[in-house]
Amino acid sequence: METPENEIFRDSIGTITEDGKRAWVFPKKPSGKFYNYRKLVSYFLLSILLFSPFIKINGNQFLMFNVLERRFNIFGFPFWPQDFYLFVLSMLIFVIFITLFTVAFGRIFCGWICPQTIFMEMVFRRIEYWIEGDRGKQMRLAKQPWNAEKIKKRGLKFIIFAFISFIIANVFLAYLISSDKLIAYITDGPTSHLSTLVSLLIFTAVFYFVFAWFREQVCVIACPYGRLQGVLLDTKSIVVAYDHKRGEAESGRKKFRKHEDREALGHGDCIDCMQCVNVCPTGIDIRNGTQLECVNCTACIDECDHIMESINLPKGLIRYASEENIDEKAPFKITARMKGYIAVLAIMTGLLIGMLFLRNDLEATVLRLPGQLYEHKDNNIISNVFTYKLVNKTSNNIDNVSMKLMSHKGILKLVATSDSFNVPKQEIAKGTLFIEINNSDLSGDRNKIKIGIYQGDELIETTTANFLGPRSFK
Numbered sequence: 001m002e003t004p005e006n007e008i009f010r011d012s013i014g015t016i017t018e019d020g021k022r023a024w025v026f027p028k029k030p031s032g033k034f035y036n037y038r039k040l041v042s043y044f045l046l047s048i049l050l051f052s053p054f055i056k057i058n059g060n061q062f063l064m065f066n067v068l069e070r071r072f073n074i075f076g077f078p079f080w081p082q083d084f085y086l087f088v089l090s091m092l093i094f095v096i097f098i099t100l101f102t103v104a105f106g107r108i109f110c111g112w113i114c115p116q117t118i119f120m121e122m123v124f125r126r127i128e129y130w131i132e133g134d135r136g137k138q139m140r141l142a143k144q145p146w147n148a149e150k151i152k153k154r155g156l157k158f159i160i161f162a163f164i165s166f167i168i169a170n171v172f173l174a175y176l177i178s179s180d181k182l183i184a185y186i187t188d189g190p191t192s193h194l195s196t197l198v199s200l201l202i203f204t205a206v207f208y209f210v211f212a213w214f215r216e217q218v219c220v221i222a223c224p225y226g227r228l229q230g231v232l233l234d235t236k237s238i239v240v241a242y243d244h245k246r247g248e249a250e251s252g253r254k255k256f257r258k259h260e261d262r263e264a265l266g267h268g269d270c271i272d273c274m275q276c277v278n279v280c281p282t283g284i285d286i287r288n289g290t291q292l293e294c295v296n297c298t299a300c301i302d303e304c305d306h307i308m309e310s311i312n313l314p315k316g317l318i319r320y321a322s323e324e325n326i327d328e329k330a331p332f333k334i335t336a337r338m339k340g341y342i343a344v345l346a347i348m349t350g351l352l353i354g355m356l357f358l359r360n361d362l363e364a365t366v367l368r369l370p371g372q373l374y375e376h377k378d379n380n381i382i383s384n385v386f387t388y389k390l391v392n393k394t395s396n397n398i399d400n401v402s403m404k405l406m407s408h409k410g411i412l413k414l415v416a417t418s419d420s421f422n423v424p425k426q427e428i429a430k431g432t433l434f435i436e437i438n439n440s441d442l443s444g445d446r447n448k449i450k451i452g453i454y455q456g457d458e459l460i461e462t463t464t465a466n467f468l469g470p471r472s473f474k
Contacts, residue, residue, distance in 0.1 A: 003162075012219070013056070014218060015282065026135045026138045027279055027280060027338060028134060028278045029134045029135070031226065032302025033305075034301055035299065039122060042112075042121075044289055045113065046118060046123075049115065053175050053182075053313070057075075060078050060426075062076050066178060066276070074090070078394070080363070083393075086355055086359070087267045090352060093345065096268060096348065099341060103232050103237060103337060105386070108118070110225065110226070111298060112293035112294045112296075116223075117297065118216050119168070121281060127160055135236070144150065153210060162206060164196075164210040166200075169201075169203035169207055171202065186380060216293075224373060226293070226295075232368060235242065235327075238321065238325075239296060239322070240286065240289070241318070241326060242270075242276075242317065243318070244326065245268075247268040247287065247461065249269075252268065253257060256271035271307070276300035279299045279302075300318050301318050359393075361460070362393070362423065362461050364390050364392065364459055365391075366388045366464075366465040367387055367388075368384060369387055372380065374427070374467075379438075380439045381436050381438055382438070382469045382470070383434055383436045384434070384467050386432070386433050388430070389429070390423050390429040390430075390453065391426055392428070394425060394426070397425050398460075399455070401421055401422065401423055401454070401455055403452070403453055403454070405450075406450045409441055410435060444469070444471065445468060445470065446466055446468060447469060448466060450463075451465065
């Protein structure tokens with residue numbers, strides 16, 4: 001089936017030419033109310049992103065995702081592999097939140113919060129405008145031969161881009177290995193930690209590639225979130241939209257002419273100036289409707305409002321609106337679908353908060369030593385050997401820790417240590433212990449026993465283990 005003329009743009013992405021080559025985008029420098037708001041939001045989020053690894057709360061890094069050592073800090077709270085269920089629940093909550101936000105407000109996350117957009121539009125693109133100039137100057141510079149001017153401007157831009165990429169790579173590494181380790185590695189010198197230096201240079205090259213060359217292709221090609229729009233958006237979703245009824249009217253668009261009665265001629269308010277296309281960072285025409293490439297950055301809203309103001313027409317030809325709002329003037333309403341997402345989000349958030357409050361500062365695991373059976377001693381005593389692991393999730397040492405058998409009468413003996421010991425902050429204490437119980441107190445060959453972990457006289461954690469004994473025959 002042949003594609004209609006007005007839908008041809010949907011057959012390919014806007015950053016690829018007809019012969020399959022890269023269509024380089026030279027967006028016009030945006031300005032306006034929304035752009036100023038975005039700058040405030042972006043620099044606030046950038047400051048959080050750049051400084052979070054270096055902020056400490058109770059001695060814990062504010063945010064850390066040490067995958068190699070499986071240690072994580074979220075908002076100053078340390079999490080261990082034993083807390084993985086909390087991490088999974090948090091990720092599910094995040095996915096549901098993004099889904100809810102997309103159903104209600106489209107791809108607003110991409111335009112206002114996504115680190116890719118913030119770095120690209122508010123850091124690298126602004127440096128490019130400062131060095132090479134606005135859209136027209138950049139296009140002329142790209143076409144001219146490699147003379148002294150082009151070498152100077154491109155060279156300066158690439159050096160600054162590489163330096164910023166190196167800074168981003170260092171911050172990224174601080175999230176992965178902790179800021180303390182990163183500072184220690186820098187103090188020791190690069191030759192003392194060559195593997196870390198290689199990793200840092202790889203991260204730098206990746207960030208440089210993304211922001212100097214790949215750019216908007218990340219949002220258009222690599223990011224799967226844009227493709228979710230087709231599933232999540234509906235006619236009630238608020239998106240950056242062109243008011244086609246007002247812009248096209250009966251006779252369509254028409255170039256602006258002074259003293260012309262456009263309404264009498266049946267023409268809409270769109271004067272086909274193409275400025276909404278020129279300012280778009282992904283090179284699309286918002287007048288074609290919701291598209292995969294649109295990141296809801298609002299640059300077209302600001303530019304169109306400026307044009308409308310200059311020709312004395314009302315603003316809002318491009319605005320935040322739903323399809324129903326444009327077609328039927330229907331106000332925004334919370335739909336049953338949104339209410340469902342809100343309910344699920346509220347339940348899961350409450351569940352996470354409850355789990356966080358119930359989470360113990362010390363987690364104990366006691367397991368039978370693999371390959372070992374029970375030992376039958378004098379006086380009908382049955383002995384089992386176990387290994388224990390105590391994880392201190394806090395930023396304080398836990399002193400005077402002891403372990404006692406709670407469910408049965410018997411003896412618990414620690415191997416190679418005294419009856420009490422210390423568990424250092426954010427560390428793991430491991431060891432071996434023997435448990436001896438009279439056979440008369442056992443029921444069968446497999447018994448569940450309960451062990452208490454005490455700090456002084458205070459019970460701080462309990463755990464269970466399987467105790468093996470002789471099989472009873474009746």
